[in-house]
Amino acid sequence: MRNLQDGMYLEQGYGILVLATGARAVMPDLPGIDLPGVFPMKEFQDGIDLKSFLENQKPGKAVIIGGGYIGVEVAESFRGTGMDVTVVEALPRIMAIMDDDMSLLVGAELKKNGVEVITGRKVIGLDGDTQVRAVKLDDGTSVEADCVLVSIGVAPNNxxxxxxxxxxxxxxxxxxxxxxxxxxxxxxxxxxxxxxxxxxxxxxxxxxxxxxxxxxxxxxxxxxxxxxRGEKLKPFPGVIGTAVTRVFGLEIAKTGIGQVEVDRHGLRHISDVKIKARTLPGYFPGSSDLWVKLFFEDDSRVIVGGQIIGGPGSALRINTVVAAATKGMRLDELYTLDTAYAPPISPVWDPLLIAARSAMKR
CATH class of the missing domain: 3.50.50.60 (FAD/NAD(P)-binding domain)
Structure with missing residues (x-):
């Protein structure tokens, strides 16, 4: 071990050791990746460094490499400063953790708010002199940038x-x-x-x-x-991959199994249903569109996952899907839940009930 205060090294024996080393932002080995104006986004200090750069240098054009959760969230923040913002994603679509049809809604929201989205293109290098000036893509084009955020995922510190x-x-x-x-x-x-x-x-x-x-x-x-103490250990119950974020006016949530998991793990006999509803009664101020997608087993009709995208008040509905998928609820059991209703909060028929009813008809 090394003492960070005095730099001295020492050895320390142990009976039990805990590794809690976390993860780090993945930084690709690209020409120009070390230019001033290029930032990762994982640690608290990364945010401080980026904020200082924005305040002192006042960049006008930003490129975000990676269209996942952090990438789209920072795109909103960058647009709030007045910068021109471009998101570059190597995969065919942004927010690849979501199903294709759902991620398209996120892309449309970004574009509606002035963010350029480039998909299916890999970054092959960065150009600049005293700081970054452009991002080079694998089709021979370049995107001007005086600020670059790299957000292509994390790797465990192993x-x-x-x-x-x-x-x-x-x-x-x-x-x-x-x-x-x-x-x-x-x-x-x-x-x-x-x-x-x-x-x-x-x-x-x-x-x-x-x-x-x-x-x-x-x-x-x-x-x-x-x-x-020599007592019996407790097993960690596990997770189902619940995640949530917000991009401009759109709330995004996912839990459990979706098409990505079906394809990646070769799962069979799983179907889905997608419905469009409203966050509030249509006549009530502030009501907005909401999309719900439920995944369920063909034979048992047990719910195994869901995705929700919509306006304010949409995302936390995913917690009901979390409970349903975790406890193995069937579609009919979700449909018969006594959900809350009041015009400022929810429509009479909650969108989750509508989705369950639609799936039951199949």
Whole structure:
């Protein structure tokens, strides 16, 4: 270990060791990636550095490399400063965690608010002199930029685990069991550096999210105490991949299995239904469009996931889908829920009930 205050190295024995090394922003090995004006976005300090750059340099054109959650959120912030903003995504669409038809709604919202979206193009380098001036794409074109945000994902900080010879899981994350133990029974791990059990896919995955990290850390601490007492450890219950964000006036939420998971894991006998409704009664001020997509098993009719996109008041409905998918509720059980109604809050028929009813007809 190294003491960060005095730089001195020391050795410290342990009975139980916890690795909570987190994850880091992936920075591609591209020409010009180290130019001034190019920023990652993962740590708190990254935000401070970017904010200082915006205030001092006052850039006019920004390019965001990556169209995931952070990329689209920062696009909104950049537009709020008056900058011209371009999002470049190597995949055929932005927000690739969502289904194709749902991610198109996000792209339309960005474009409506003046953000240029370029998909299916890879960044091959950055040009500049004393600072970044342009982003070069693989079709031979360039996009002018005096500020570049790189947001193409994160990677687990697994170097200590590799040195210790620990087993790694998906995407290089430290493999842990349901009790947060690594392949070395004396070493535990928790948070963005390690795998987590997906209770619907029934396999370990790498989904670095804040609530997951907090819960794993708490479970890790509890199990270490139980182990020291010689008592039975508690298994981490797992996750189903719930995430939410907002882009301009659009709220976006996802949980469980969607078409991405169906294709990636070769899942069969899963169907979906998509409906368009309103966040509030149509006559009520502030009512806006809302889209709900539910995924369910063909035979059992059990709900396994959902996606919601819409105006203010849309996203938190995903928590009902979370409960349904986690507890194995059928479509008819969701449909018969006694949901709340008041014109300022929700329509008489909640959009989730409408979606469930539509799916039941299939």
């Amino acid at each position: 170097e200590m685990a590799v040195t210790a010879g620990l087993e790694l899981g998906p995407r290089g994350a430290i493999q842990v069991d349901r009790y947060q133990r690594t392949s070395d029974p004396h070493i535990f791990a928790a948070g963005d550096c390690c795998t987590v059990y997906h209770r619907l896919l029934c396999r370990d995955v790498f989904i670095p999210l804040g609530l997951t990290a907090n819960r794993q850390g708490r479970m890790c601490g509890e199990n270490i105490v139980l182990e020291m």
